[in-house]
Amino acid sequence: MKGQVLCEKRTASDGSCVAVLTMDNKPVNALSAGVRVGLEKQLQELTADSSVKAAVLSGGPGVFCGGADISEFATGVEGPSLTDIIAAIENSEKPVVAAIDGVSLGGGYEVALGCHWRLASSRAQAGLPEVNLGILPGAGGTQRLPRLIGAEKSVDFICRGTPMKAQKAVQLGLYDQLVDGDYSSLLQAAVEFAAKAAGQDLTLRRLGRGKAKAAELSQKRQEYAKSRKGELAPQAIISCVEAAVAQDFQDAMKVEFSEFCKLMVGPQAQALQYMFFAQRQCQKVPGLDKAAAPGTCGIVGAGLMGSGIAMCCAENGIKVVLLDIDQKNLDRGMTAIKKNYARSVERKSKSQAQVDGLLASITPSTSYDSLGHCDIVVEAVFENMDLKRKIFAELDRVCKPGCVLASNTSGLNIDSIAEATKRPQDVVGCHFFSPANVMPLLENVRGPRTAPQVMAKAMAFGAKLKKVTCLVGNCPGFIANRVMNVSGWTHLIQGGLLPHQIDAAAEAFGMRMGPTRMMDLVGLDLFGRERERKGEQDDQNEYERFQKLLAEEVGPGNPHGWEIKSDWAKDYSKQQFKMRVSLRSHESGNPNKLLRGDGKYKGVVPEDFLGFLLKPELPGMKEWKDVETLPDGFIKYCRVKAPCMTPRDHCWKYTIDRRADGSIFVCIRTTTHPECPEKPGIIRAYYYNSCVFKMSETEEGVMEMTEFIFQDLKGGLPVSLMNAALPKGTLEANKAEMKTLLAKKKGCIARRDPLQLYKASRFGQKSGKGYYSYDASRRHSRDPEAEALIQQVWKNLGVQPREMSQEEIIDVLYLPVVNEGFKCLEEGMALRASDIDVCCVFGYNWPRYTGGPMKWGFSLGLDQVLAKVEKMGLKPSELLKEGAQKKWRINSKEFNAGVASAWNSRWTSKL
Numbered sequence: 001m002k003g004q005v006l007c008e009k010r011t012a013s014d015g016s017c018v019a020v021l022t023m024d025n026k027p028v029n030a031l032s033a034g035v036r037v038g039l040e041k042q043l044q045e046l047t048a049d050s051s052v053k054a055a056v057l058s059g060g061p062g063v064f065c066g067g068a069d070i071s072e073f074a075t076g077v078e079g080p081s082l083t084d085i086i087a088a089i090e091n092s093e094k095p096v097v098a099a100i101d102g103v104s105l106g107g108g109y110e111v112a113l114g115c116h117w118r119l120a121s122s123r124a125q126a127g128l129p130e131v132n133l134g135i136l137p138g139a140g141g142t143q144r145l146p147r148l149i150g151a152e153k154s155v156d157f158i159c160r161g162t163p164m165k166a167q168k169a170v171q172l173g174l175y176d177q178l179v180d181g182d183y184s185s186l187l188q189a190a191v192e193f194a195a196k197a198a199g200q201d202l203t204l205r206r207l208g209r210g211k212a213k214a215a216e217l218s219q220k221r222q223e224y225a226k227s228r229k230g231e232l233a234p235q236a237i238i239s240c241v242e243a244a245v246a247q248d249f250q251d252a253m254k255v256e257f258s259e260f261c262k263l264m265v266g267p268q269a270q271a272l273q274y275m276f277f278a279q280r281q282c283q284k285v286p287g288l289d290k291a292a293a294p295g296t297c298g299i300v301g302a303g304l305m306g307s308g309i310a311m312c313c314a315e316n317g318i319k320v321v322l323l324d325i326d327q328k329n330l331d332r333g334m335t336a337i338k339k340n341y342a343r344s345v346e347r348k349s350k351s352q353a354q355v356d357g358l359l360a361s362i363t364p365s366t367s368y369d370s371l372g373h374c375d376i377v378v379e380a381v382f383e384n385m386d387l388k389r390k391i392f393a394e395l396d397r398v399c400k401p402g403c404v405l406a407s408n409t410s411g412l413n414i415d416s417i418a419e420a421t422k423r424p425q426d427v428v429g430c431h432f433f434s435p436a437n438v439m440p441l442l443e444n445v446r447g448p449r450t451a452p453q454v455m456a457k458a459m460a461f462g463a464k465l466k467k468v469t470c471l472v473g474n475c476p477g478f479i480a481n482r483v484m485n486v487s488g489w490t491h492l493i494q495g496g497l498l499p500h501q502i503d504a505a506a507e508a509f510g511m512r513m514g515p516t517r518m519m520d521l522v523g524l525d526l527f528g529r530e531r532e533r534k535g536e537q538d539d540q541n542e543y544e545r546f547q548k549l550l551a552e553e554v555g556p557g558n559p560h561g562w563e564i565k566s567d568w569a570k571d572y573s574k575q576q577f578k579m580r581v582s583l584r585s586h587e588s589g590n591p592n593k594l595l596r597g598d599g600k601y602k603g604v605v606p607e608d609f610l611g612f613l614l615k616p617e618l619p620g621m622k623e624w625k626d627v628e629t630l631p632d633g634f635i636k637y638c639r640v641k642a643p644c645m646t647p648r649d650h651c652w653k654y655t656i657d658r659r660a661d662g663s664i665f666v667c668i669r670t671t672t673h674p675e676c677p678e679k680p681g682i683i684r685a686y687y688y689n690s691c692v693f694k695m696s697e698t699e700e701g702v703m704e705m706t707e708f709i710f711q712d713l714k715g716g717l718p719v720s721l722m723n724a725a726l727p728k729g730t731l732e733a734n735k736a737e738m739k740t741l742l743a744k745k746k747g748c749i750a751r752r753d754p755l756q757l758y759k760a761s762r763f764g765q766k767s768g769k770g771y772y773s774y775d776a777s778r779r780h781s782r783d784p785e786a787e788a789l790i791q792q793v794w795k796n797l798g799v800q801p802r803e804m805s806q807e808e809i810i811d812v813l814y815l816p817v818v819n820e821g822f823k824c825l826e827e828g829m830a831l832r833a834s835d836i837d838v839c840c841v842f843g844y845n846w847p848r849y850t851g852g853p854m855k856w857g858f859s860l861g862l863d864q865v866l867a868k869v870e871k872m873g874l875k876p877s878e879l880l881k882e883g884a885q886k887k888w889r890i891n892s893k894e895f896n897a898g899v900a901s902a903w904n905s906r907w908t909s910k911l
């Protein structure tokens, strides 16, 4: 049995004997069975031993008691009940004085409420945080407190669940007296106090009697229904406090017991208790040694992020050098910090002296050389790889050996950044969430070459900053952004739902803000500009990639090489394009000799092409194999027999990349089987085509082909596109059906709706209008103009407005997130399912009482999740499939072993 209670007899100055009972259960003296048994036994001895006049109850130096043992909740609580023990303390004829040094929380503070007096050191804290675990103070806390400080104040104290420091706690009446000095002074004072109290009538010191003073709490119900939306515990707490006002202690205790039991077995309590341990576990990384936290941090970039990180460091005792090579930016950053702190002084959350100290610990600088003594440097400039690489090259030059070089990128490849230095092992990602001084999450990103001791230092950095720190792998978006980005809100908006319908469902689910309100807050201009920028960058990358491919395969060194020249013309008014491909052989010795006639293609765009990609049942195509679809139902990969211009079997492979600007690139590789069944031995050419289409959407919502790169390599004919393969008229016949199909699917690809709003200068809250319009106090309301823009998109897509149930909307929004979480696990990008939950809860305000997306997914049942994910046309994660088949639970050994092994195979081998 964990824990015990020690007893030591002390003699007070008046000569009387006082028993000092000390709860002993490291690290927080949780009230495990051993402690409860010990308390019960010591109380019996106290009654029996006539030489002892009084008792002091303590938890030793530094911590009084962290409350009931939460780990017992899942396995079932055995041994004497806490309620009975507290009653025994309260009913003792000999005075019991609590001597509180450090925290007295939950059951720990309830024990103190059972004592006749509560003495506290200045380090003490009182709290009833059970609400954060989805339960209530069920050992008489909801009853004794209202009888001590009144019903209204009790509701606030218990429903907020925030611990209160000693001085304030004394003012509120939570503690009777503050004792200056350390633990031994406190203990000495408590012993003297108890000795003096011996023999007094204790009736009035017993809180477990009578009723609490009358109070009206209906207002409080509304208040907490709003501030702790969706949570069951606050309302149950108010019911208990109402009972404290209306009923005698014993009857009201029955109400408390009943409410406690209802909450305890419910899903919210289970999820919140899971979260309690998940939050602590994510900071532990097997195989990493403990490291000292940095004492000095350099920050490169004095923008919003950089100044936020600087404040966060300063407030946690880390000295800062804030660097920006642009003096104006630096001044702006320092001004922002000063303004922020001035507001803290106004709000009295910090004193002027504290603020002066914090500002003194931040040194502004414009010179890289000032970073030479830093233990860690966090680069926090905007997301531009070239710029980041330049900065890291500079850091490599100026930073001392062993300095951790961290990038606050929110998604760029840490490895590419590390390559800019001669010490890639020292490079790590420290992904803060904005605003960095407020948001509790830090994702520490491990690059493929980051050394374990550097990771350990980054983890210690997070702990020192009091961030919930999670180690994650190096993949686009890392964990929180990666999984949340696949949420299907754009699918909904382009599928006939208005923003307020989507947000209402998300907020009822527990999200603090629905996705479109969130977009308005973040700023649609950021999103739009990024799209434009990324679109250009992607074009360039794609162009270079295919130029390279061409050069490798078609270049003069290649004996089968063809030089390809293609040009094309488009006439969108007729929805037609023409293409001409010329192949010139280097083999012939005359590069200008046209080896084959120009291939010509005249096709209808885009429905026929996209229709093919959408619709495996298209006539003429047969034996679809290995079909892999994109989330929106487009084919990502397939093999298909196509009765093309020759009777050969063609094996067509498609790779479709969806790009940030909303366009898609389609790469087709066609091989003709050498073992052609129809004409064995005659045509043995093995040819290979690759076509790259850049599809984008016109203003009118029509997909248009804006670029076409054609390759016909290693012989063979210019490929004929699919409509050449179809019986005449087939496409026409299919067009209507395809249009409907496209209307359904196309919006998913284009994701253009935010762009529409951006183009209409609706940037979100900052411009007073986005998906909603905003008043001067930033309150949102539906906006006919925004809705008209969205309705125009529906019209273009042929979509009708629709109604969906809350459950259906939530499925589309968040089941993709669960699926992506499983993908992170199978790729070894997250160490545990619960780490993903922690990232979403602390990085995205995912409702804590669902336990995060993974816990939520498991609670729905993985078979259900899988079925719905497949129905949505998403490619399910292999791990999810396995889990659904084997009926894993979140704590299944096999599941956790699989996840650990995926992590180890990715990381251990590279240590």
Ligand SMILES: C/C=C/C(=O)SCCNC(=O)CCNC(=O)[C@H](O)C(C)(C)COP(=O)(O)OP(=O)(O)OC[C@H]1O[C@@H](n2cnc3c(N)ncnc32)[C@H](O)[C@@H]1OP(=O)(O)O
Pocket: 027, 028, 030, 066, 067, 068, 069, 070, 071, 082, 103, 105, 106, 107, 108, 129, 130, 133, 136, 137, 138, 139, 277, 280, 281
């Ligand atoms: C009817 C009555 C119901 C109740 O009483 S429910 C319980 C109510 N109490 C609470 O909710 C308090 C929860 N605990 C805390 O808030 C914090 O903890 C403390 C403020 C007490 C200490 O904080 P810090 O010093 O930062 O340490 P740490 O990392 O949070 O905890 C150290 C280790 O102690 C375990 N732990 C803490 N409280 C409890 C508890 N109440 N029951 C069981 N374990 C507990 C943690 O998990 C962790 O363990 P590891 O080192 O293995 O990660």
